[in-house]
Amino acid sequence: MDDTTPDIADIRQGSRFLLRESSSTRPAIWRVEARGTRVVVKDFRNNGFVFRNTVGRFLIWRESKAYRRLKGIQGIPKCYGVIDGISLAVEEIPGRSLENLEQELRLSPSFFDELRNLIGRCHQRGLAHCDLKRAPNTLLGEDGRPYIVDWAASISEREFRFPVLRLIYRRFLLDDRLAVVKLKLRHAPEAVTPEEKACYAYRSSGEKLIRGIRDRLREILQKAA
Ligand SMILES: Nc1ncnc2c1ncn2[C@@H]1O[C@H](COP(=O)(O)OP(=O)(O)O)[C@@H](O)[C@H]1O
Ligand SMILES: [Mg+2]
Secondary structure, three states: OOOOOOOHHHHHHOEEEEEEOOOOOOOEEEEEEEOOEEEEEEEOOOOOHHHHHHHHHHHHHHHHHHHHHHOOOOOOOOEEEEEOOOEEEEEOOOEEEOOOHHHOOOOOHHHHHHHHHHHHHHHHOOEEOOOOOOHHHEEEEOOOOEEEOOOOOOEEHHHHOOHHHHHHHHHHHHHHHHHHHHHHHHHOHHHOOHHHHHHHHOOOHHHHHHHHHHHHHHHHHHHHO
16 A cells, blocks of 8 residues: 555545435445545445444445455456444445436447456456446546446355355356346347357246345345345
8 A cells, every 4th residue: 555545534534525425224425535536435334233233234244255365456446444344345336326327428348348357357266246237336437448436246156165055156246247248238239249148148947046045145135235
């Protein structure tokens, strides 16, 4: 870490600007200026006592663990650490999210090639994101490159290493890749290859079973979130 990298003490003292209020189940999102660096803080501080200390702590712990595993990958924000177990501080990515972006501009096919490669590098580290179908979790940086945030629902290969779980994990990896196809269909449908289309449409009976189990698992995970 260099001189300008803020630590948790800097972030505690930094000036704050609220980007998003907390809701019953969602953390507040703050922008904090610390040591001249903009930090995004995801913060369960104002959520209800029980929620904050169970789900909130669990999600912050999961997400910080994911960021540790992803450290150093271009396209993943740096993680500065956890505050009091209930807030997570990460590097702010200047840019905007992909939510409704197709109404303003069309991203090029090369953006999606880069996004697919980025997801591939995360998968190589043994992590599936599991929530990439939500466009707000992918950002278009000011540099024109893709960034991925919100690793709270991610799962690791290690946790899913036993036989049936391994199949489910593989399905989550595929889901991440299909999420890219879904986003690409909105922005550059002409560049979606026949293989990608086929993959998106393909459902074998074995796949259906795995998807069924996975969807149940996801419901449970999302209820926890
Ligand atoms: N590192 C970041 N840089 C810039 N914007 C971010 C960053 N992290 C989150 N955001 C913005 O805040 C929003 C909510 O953050 P996210 O981690 O997805 O929380 P939630 O779990 O509530 O979905 C994102 O959709 C994105 O717009
Ligand atoms: Mg999100």
